[in-house]
Amino acid sequence: MKVGIIGIGTVGREVINIISCQRAKIEKLLGEKIEVQKICNRTPREEYEDYSFTHDYKEILKDPSIDTVIELMGGIKIPLEIAKKTLTAEKNLVTANKELLAIHGNELFQLAKEKDVKIFFEAAVGGGIPILSPLKESLFPNNFKKIRGILNGTANYILTQMSEGASYEQALKDATEKGYAETDPTFDVEGIDSAHKISLLSYLAWGEIKEFKEIKIDGITGLTAKDIEKAAKNNQKYKLLGEAAIDEDTQKITLAVKPILVGKGDLFYEVNGIYNAIEIEGSYTGKTIFYGEGAGGNATANAVISDLYKVINSKSWQR
Ligand code: HSE
Helix, strand or coil, X not given: CEEEEECCCHHHHHHHHHHHHCHXXXXXXXXXXXXXXXXXXXXXXXXXXXXXXXXXXXHHHCCCCCCEEEECCCCCHHHHHHHHHHHHCCCEEEECCHHHHHHHHXXXXXXXXXXXXXXXXXXXXXXXXXXXXXXXXXXXXXXXXXXXXXXXXXXXXXXXXXXXXXXXXHHHHHHHHCCCCCCCCHHHHCCHHHHHHXXXXXXXXXXXXXXXXXXXXXXXXXXXXXXXXXHHXXXXXXXXXXXEEECCCCCCEEEEEEEEEEECCCHHHHCCCCEEEEEEEECCCEEEEEEEECCCHHHHHHHHHHHHHHHHHCCHHHC
């Protein structure tokens, strides 16, 4: 397979690094060679002199030899153009862009179907946790009832640091320096990023992307150090939770993001720092729980590369 990578930030850098360090093993498992035909970044990156490098993403889109575009830019305006042009040019798209799909997913999934190409986005939810593939490929016989999760690593990291005495500002600065936070961290702390992710989980569970404005969103910025301290005294912690549920009678799906208090013994109590956890409740499997690093270059890059396996092997996602 011949890939073009657009966006060499925290995740893109690790994607290139892992492919290069693990090439023999990855190619053996994929059953194909991976050629990174071109990489694109707005600012120059000297360390990639062995690669064909461009500042202009259009060069990747119009390169006929590239069959799969990996978009890791963030933001929505240019990624939407990239996604549409990629699919229209009958190339597969792998993206970590949860905002793009939560807002424009209906249109993009439809376009992919029409063009008979694939979109995969494992890295968009839960960082390194394989959650989308199990939901779509392993748990599908269920009638899903509810999905709940800590879906934002940065917010969870901030809440954890604050419960250990750090200030909100210091914790956010730390999360940003470690490459966990979004370019605009209000997405993390105001619950918007969690809302994008719960929307994608809900799509895979029930086949519909909700209008984003219908999601009730509340973040962690209303919580004070005092609130967190008081909770700790009562052996409780605040967690930012995304929740999707279906009403069994009306089949109406409701999505919400809000901070909740959890006590010792609660599943989410021990999910700290950058970790995420997702609980999926199905009619046959009951509750299934997924846990792992929810952000960061390495974990998320693993998810991106796992999508290359699906590009080659899976047709089920287009149905
Ligand atoms: N800013 C996101 C988070 C990155 O902290 O969870 C992973 O999607």
